[in-house]
Amino acid sequence: MSKQIAVTDLSVRCSPLVRQPLTSHDARDLALVFKALADPVRLQLFSLIASHVDGEACVCDISPAVDVSQPTISHHLKVLRDAGLLVSERRGTWVYYRVVPVALQALADSLVPESSGAPS
């Protein structure tokens, strides 16, 4: 099952955390998203996928770039997916991962008090 806390829901619910104090409930949810990014290997995996051509990559594309075992990579990808930062899709033998742009934007918006207009 996984948790699927969905960072996008957070952005709908709470203003930037500099605006008003977070409720303990919102703090718990938001912490889950930050926790997903709070690991060097996960940040590298995420960055590799995000910067890959067409904005997606299969596990075999990015595995060589990090020096942990393949099960560990799979675990980290699952954490990022559960946080709503990535989505995955199976195509034949391979599984492709793609970033969720709105999730990233929502997280950024939770930090700074509204920066620009909506991105397209």
Next chain:
Amino acid sequence: MSKQIAVTDLSVRCSPLVRQPLTSHDARDLALVFKALADPVRLQLFSLIASHVDGEACVCDISPAVDVSQPTISHHLKVLRDAGLLVSERRGTWVYYRVVPVALQALADSLVPESSGAPS
């Protein structure tokens, strides 16, 4: 002593992580900042300080709002300070904490590919 990894240095060094793959070195540093925010209590403390009048608050102002012990609060504030997200200043008996706006902006910029102009 503390680490003082300074998130602001990161923003100078690396583009948004969707632009190009993070080096393992940058990933390690950036993870430290996310790690600082990856705890519900720390998020609440940070939010309480950021949203407080005059943008600063002493420990006694925010302590009642979270239900952990005083040493634990002190520990969490230290983590946030070491990450470069807060600064502290002693005034008499009290210690006042204040957010570092550029650190917050730098972190947000590391997520999304450039959003708006500089905030004043």
Next chain:
DNA sequence: CCCGTGATTCGAGATCGGTCAATATAGATG
């Protein structure tokens, strides 16, 4: 139907991290 390859899940070991009680430090005040 049986392998081969890509990816996930499982189980275990080791380290990390949040928490508290106890103690220590810094400053104010008498």
Next chain:
DNA sequence: CATCTATATTGACCGATCTCGAATCACGGG
């Protein structure tokens, strides 16, 4: 100097998390 308040540090406990090897699942091709 004694003492009180506010904050920080120390030490220990325990649950969470990172990691790996082994086993398992999902597909595609002989």
